[in-house]
Amino acid sequence: MKNKENYNYFDEFISLTDYIVESANTLKDIMENFNIEKLDTDIVEVHKLEHEADNIVHKMRNYLIKDFLPPIDREDISLIINKLDNIEDGIDEVLINVKILDITEVKKEVIELIDILVKSCLAVKEMFTNFKDIKNTDLIKEKVIQVNKLEELGDRAYEKLISILYRDEKDPINLVKWTNIYNCLENTMDSCEEISSCIEDVIIKNS
Numbered sequence: 001m002k003n004k005e006n007y008n009y010f011d012e013f014i015s016l017t018d019y020i021v022e023s024a025n026t027l028k029d030i031m032e033n034f035n036i037e038k039l040d041t042d043i044v045e046v047h048k049l050e051h052e053a054d055n056i057v058h059k060m061r062n063y064l065i066k067d068f069l070p071p072i073d074r075e076d077i078s079l080i081i082n083k084l085d086n087i088e089d090g091i092d093e094v095l096i097n098v099k100i101l102d103i104t105e106v107k108k109e110v111i112e113l114i115d116i117l118v119k120s121c122l123a124v125k126e127m128f129t130n131f132k133d134i135k136n137t138d139l140i141k142e143k144v145i146q147v148n149k150l151e152e153l154g155d156r157a158y159e160k161l162i163s164i165l166y167r168d169e170k171d172p173i174n175l176v177k178w179t180n181i182y183n184c185l186e187n188t189m190d191s192c193e194e195i196s197s198c199i200e201d202v203i204i205k206n207s
Contacts, residue, residue, distance in 0.1 A: 004078040007079055009070065010132040012060050014141050016084045019126035023091045024121040028114045029096065033097065034106040041115040043095050049081050050092045057085050072134070072156050083195040090188030097184050101177040110178075113185045116157055120192040127199060144196045151193035158186040 023046055030042045060081050064070060070077055097103075127143035140180060161182055169175045 004118050007063060008132075009060065009072075010128070010200070012056055012078065013036055013084065013131065014125070016053055016056050016081075016088070019049050019056070019129050020084065020091070021118075021121045021125050023049045023053075023088060024118045025153050026115075027091055027094060028111070028118050031106050031114055032111060036104050039095075039099060043099060046092055046095050047054065050088055053088045056082055057195050072149075072202060072206060076198075076205070078204070079198055080195065083191065084124075086191040087124070087188060087195065090184065091117075094181065095185050097181050101180060103177060103181070106206045107165075107178060109164060110181065110185070113154065113161060113182065113189075116150055116154040116200050117185060117189055117192075118119050119192055120147060120189055121182070122148045124131055124195060127196060129205065131199060134203060134206055140199065140203055147192055147196035151189055153197075154186065154189040158182060158189075 024190055026042075026046055027047065030039075030046075060077070064074060064077055064081075067074075123143055123146045126141065127140060127147060130143055133139070163177070165182070169178065175201040
């Protein structure tokens with residue numbers, strides 16, 4: 001574990017968002033170039049990123065237990081860790097669903113949702129890059145607004161794609177499969193919005 005003088009929660013938050021962005025981009029690449037023969041290998045790749053992110057999460061939690069005077073409220077740090085972890089887990093869950101639901105061909109429409117998810121994850125990373133300077137509230141709020149706008153865009157895209165799915169998909173089994181995958185993506189985008197709301201609350205408390 002890092003020494004107190006070298007340990008910086010804000011740097012660790014950014015490290016977590018690095019893994020989140022990489023995982024989102026990897027998911028996009030897998031789904032754009034979907035190959036059922038490579039799916040197990042692709043899942044391992046995303047699992048590795050999720051595992052590395054988990055290592056950071058565990059170290060942060062262990063350090064937080066022993067930290068006498070964290071830079072912001074202990075409860076806020078714990079909440080931020082949990083919500084960032086939810087984003088990473090959500091990305092991982094998308095591919096798990098692809099596997100367990102036996103998806104053999106990817107609907108091209110899903111890429112629209114994944115594109116918005118990637119942008120949302122990038123915006124979350126930028127938000128935390130600015131969060132390091134917690135007193136610079138204008139820059140942080142700008143990124144909070146960007147994340148929220150992307151979540152709204154994701155909601156509209158989700159509603160449209162669900163409507164198309166229920167209009168055009170004639171196979172009831174495929175209907176259930178893709179509803180689950182769309183829901184998983186939408187929930188992960190919601191997790192991005194939840195972390196932005198959390199950060200907004202933190203800067204209000206510390207301003």
